[in-house]
Amino acid sequence: MFEFTLKAQDGSARAGEFLTPHGVLSTPVFAPVGTQATVKSLTPSQLMDLDAQLVLANTYHLFLRPGDELIAEMGGLHQFMQWPHPMLTDSGGFQVFSLSKIRKIDDDGVSFKSHIDGAMKRLEPETSIRIQENLGADIIMAFDECADPTQEAYAREAMQRTHAWALRCIEAKTRPDQALFGIVQGGIFPHLREESAHFISSLNLPGNAIGGLSVGERKSEMYRTIELVNAILPSDKPRYLMGVGTPEDLIEGVLRGVDIFDCVLPTRLARHASAMTLDGRLNLLNAAFSRDPQPIDVNCSCYTCSHFSRAYLRHLLNAKEMLAATLLSIHNLHTLLQLARELRLAILQGRLQQYASSALERLAGKPNAGRV
C-alpha cells in the first residue's frame, strides 16, 4: 500500500505512480478541489469523464457540516459523495490562514469561530487526524499552520508549531489504509525552508507536501522555495505542492520535481467567468465575445469546447445560469488535467524541457491575458 514508483525522470521532473487503496495516481497529477465533499457544479461522473484521478476535500468544512461522524456513519467520504477513486483531505491548516480573522492559535491547536453559526470550534493535531480518519480519504495531511510567508518571526513560529504538530499527528494516527503526508513550512526564508524540509523528511512519511506558498509572495520566491525544498525532500516519495494552480505554476512546479498539485482556481475562475487556456485567461463576460461563434479554445477537446460557442457561454454567464459554472468548470479542469497528462508524457518521452519552454513561452507575459 502507498508504494511510489518512479517511471521516468527528466532533469528534476519525475513521472511516477502512487498506489493507494482506491487506485493508482499517475503523476504529475492535478487534483480538483471539492471542499464540501463536492467539486462545485460537477457530478462525479463529469469528473470521471475528465479523467480526474484525485479529489481533495476539507477537514474543517466537513467537521463543521455535516460532521465527520455523520460521514463515517454514512460509509465514509468515498461512499457519501460517490467518488470511487483516490481522495485527499486537507487538515484544516489552510483555514488557519484563510480564516485568520476568526481564529486564535496556541501551541496546542487553533480555536475557530465557526463561519456558519459563530460557535467556537477547536482543531488540534489529534482532532484533525480523528476527523480525517472518520472521513477516510486515502491521503491525509498533517495539521499545520499556514502563515503569512513574508514575516520572518511569524514564519519561524508557525514552522516550529507545524513540526511539533506533525509529530502529534503521527502519534494520533491509527488507520493503516491512509497515508499521512507531512507539510514543509517556513515562508519565503531559505534557512527556515531548509530546516523544515530536513525535519519533515526525517519523519519518513509516505509523502511530503510544500505548504504556505501561492499565498501572496512573489512568483520568483515561490519557485526558488520549491527548488530548495525539493532538493532536500526524498525523491522516492511523492511531493505535493499545496494550493497551486495556474498553468505556468504547474509547469514550473513539475520542472522542479513536484508530483501532486491541487487548486480551487479552475473551478473558482469558472464560476467567476474566467476561462483558462494555455494562451492566458479569457473573461467570457467581455462584450467582445457576445457574437463570437468560436469555442473557448479551438485546440481544446473538452465537452464544452466541442459543443458551445463563446457567445453562448457569455449568455449563460450573463443570465447567471448554473450551467455556465458547470461548462466552464469542465473546460478549466480539462485544461489543467490535460496539461498534467502532457507534462507526464513529455517526461516519459524525455522531452520535458522542450515541451515546457514552448508552453511557457506561449504563456509568457499574459498570465491573465484578457483576450486570445
Next chain:
RNA sequence: GGAUGGUUACCCAAGUGGCCAACGGGGUCUGACUGUAAAUCAGAUGGCAGAAGCCUUCGGAGGUUCGAAUCCUUCACCAUCCA
C-alpha cells in the same frame, strides 16, 4: 370637457431654492481571484480632459431669483377619478 397626481441619467427611483452631474437599486462595462467564509469581491457608468478643471443635463418654452431638478406661467404627454 373637468379634477387630481405625475414627467429626473439606459431602466426603476430619491431629491422640493445653494452642500446636485444629482442618493439608492437594476442593467451595462472593466478588473481581481492559487491547500474555497468566494455562483464572490472591487471599480466605472452625461460629455471632454480622465489630477485639478471645463462643458451640457432633471418633459418643452418662458419667467422669478445673486442662485432652480426644486418656485411661477404656459404647452405637451401619461395615470386615475368625475361627466
